[in-house]
């Protein structure tokens with residue numbers, strides 16, 4: 001992977017894979033279940049198809065199996081049942097966690113180079129691509145800074161740049177901005193949506209924040225408490241162009257309400273089951 | 280440069296003041312209580328002996344330095360090697376590490392006579408005691424360090440087709456992650472190496488060209504030359520402290536960009 005695709009290079013002759021549109025990949029999750037060795041059933045019969053270039057947000061109560069689902073999509077965990085089908089080879093996948101997971105002894109640009117190094121990309125090209133990726137996340141001036149010298153939001157940007165530098169066709173986000181303050185989080189959301197849409201990358205975004213889910217995603221999938229399964233999917237009809245003003249609009253609030261109603265229904269249903277079991 | 284010297288002076292001044300006060304109290308106490316010199320010599324007397332018996336102490340210094348440095352380096356090689364091996368799998372660690380803990384509980388004084396029995400009353404035995412006493416802190420700390428690598432990052436690299444035990448993961452993630460821990464182990468062991476060598480020399484009891492500071496301590500006490508014992512002990516401590524400081528400095532240098540503590544210490 002990591003081959004710059006020719007379309008849209010416009011003949012300017014610049015080897016600039018990171019800011020070229022890249023065709024995303026389709027992800028078909030079919031009947032995926034996962035039982036842990038402890039006997040705990042974390043996911044049951046999850047079905048979800050994500051179109052090429054689509055961004056799906058996944059929300060659900062804590063412990064419902066969201067991270068487990070991402071690990072299965074990434075290939076870090078195998079499902080006990082079901083399959084994840086990409087319609088071909090496993091795509092180049094980027095994975096971003098809640099924490100930046102940088103190497104403290106490497107400065108920003110050397111951190112961004114890490115995955116390219118794993119892939120055996122030559123030094124000069126590595127530098128170049130890392131520099132572009134840092135530019136993309138607005139950290140061009142901080143390439144020499146060490147993680148200890150960067151704020152939480154900046155570290156997260158470096159982490160994003162590190163992933164984008166590898167030209168992923170599929171991006172998995174596991175509450176990447178949960179540890180940040182609201183202002184930084186909104187700003188990163190704005191940046192992310194731009195990066196994601198520009199490049200047409202397929203994405204799955206796990207979050208606890210309904211607002212974040214609705215702002216970012218084309219669809220929001222709601223999961224039930226464990227054993228997790230998808231109990232509702234809400235379409236987000238705002239297209240690709242999302243401005244900060246969207247957050248305060250009535251349409252936005254309406255979609256967010258739909259999502260919370262599904263979530264609330266399941267919390268209540270769960271509660272009633274527990275009550276029923278006690279009687 | 281001048282600013283740097285000044286900051287060094289500022290940081291060692293409090294320690295030097297304590298030293299001066301302790302020596303003064305010692306001097307005053309000996310002056311007032313007037314014990315027999317073979318029970319408790321005055322600082323002046325110890326200093327005289329250090330100067331007069333400089334040749335002997337110098338031989339001792341060289342031998343002890345040599346034995347502790349060799350023991351320390353062997354322990355570093357074996358300890359780091361073993362830690363790398365045990366870090367390959369949880370299984371290996373579970374099988375072997377508990378036995379390594381035994382090392383820590385074996386008293387060096389007790390094994391020294393065995394070494395003499397097996398390898399004779401020579402330098403090897405002294406070095407082996409230094410080796411034995413320094414091995415565990417190095418092994419345990421480097422193993423903890425190798426285990427401390429960011430597991431999520433190792434997973435991300437695994438996704439790109441490099442296994443957890445691949446050379447890439449070791450060289451770029453796990454070994455660098457272990458360095459602060461390794462240097463903690465080395466610092467502890469630097470001081471211990473000198474103690475181990477001295478214990479070894481006391482048990483081996485070889486004088487002449489091979490006389491170490493441990494030998495001079497025994498020699499001085501059998502002759503009731505307490506001033507000489509004091510001088511040998513002082514030289515031993517100076518040796519241990521110097522060794523410790525050198526290893527610390529090497530650590531700070533290597534970790535300059537690693538650890539915040541090392542970095543702020545430099546600033």
Ligand SMILES: Nc1ncnc2c1ncn2[C@@H]1O[C@H](COP(=O)(O)OP(=O)(O)OP(=O)(O)O)[C@@H](O)[C@H]1O
Pocket residue numbers: 036037038040042061062063064065066067068069226
């Ligand atoms: N390795 C494991 N062995 C056993 N149980 C596990 C394991 N990993 C996760 N679980 C359990 O599976 C359930 C789902 O975990 P997961 O981390 O996917 O939840 P999550 O939805 O991401 O939660 P959160 O929102 O708090 O991050 C949890 O109840 C957890 O205890």
Ligand SMILES: [Mg+2]
Pocket residue numbers: 066067068174
């Ligand atoms: Mg999670």
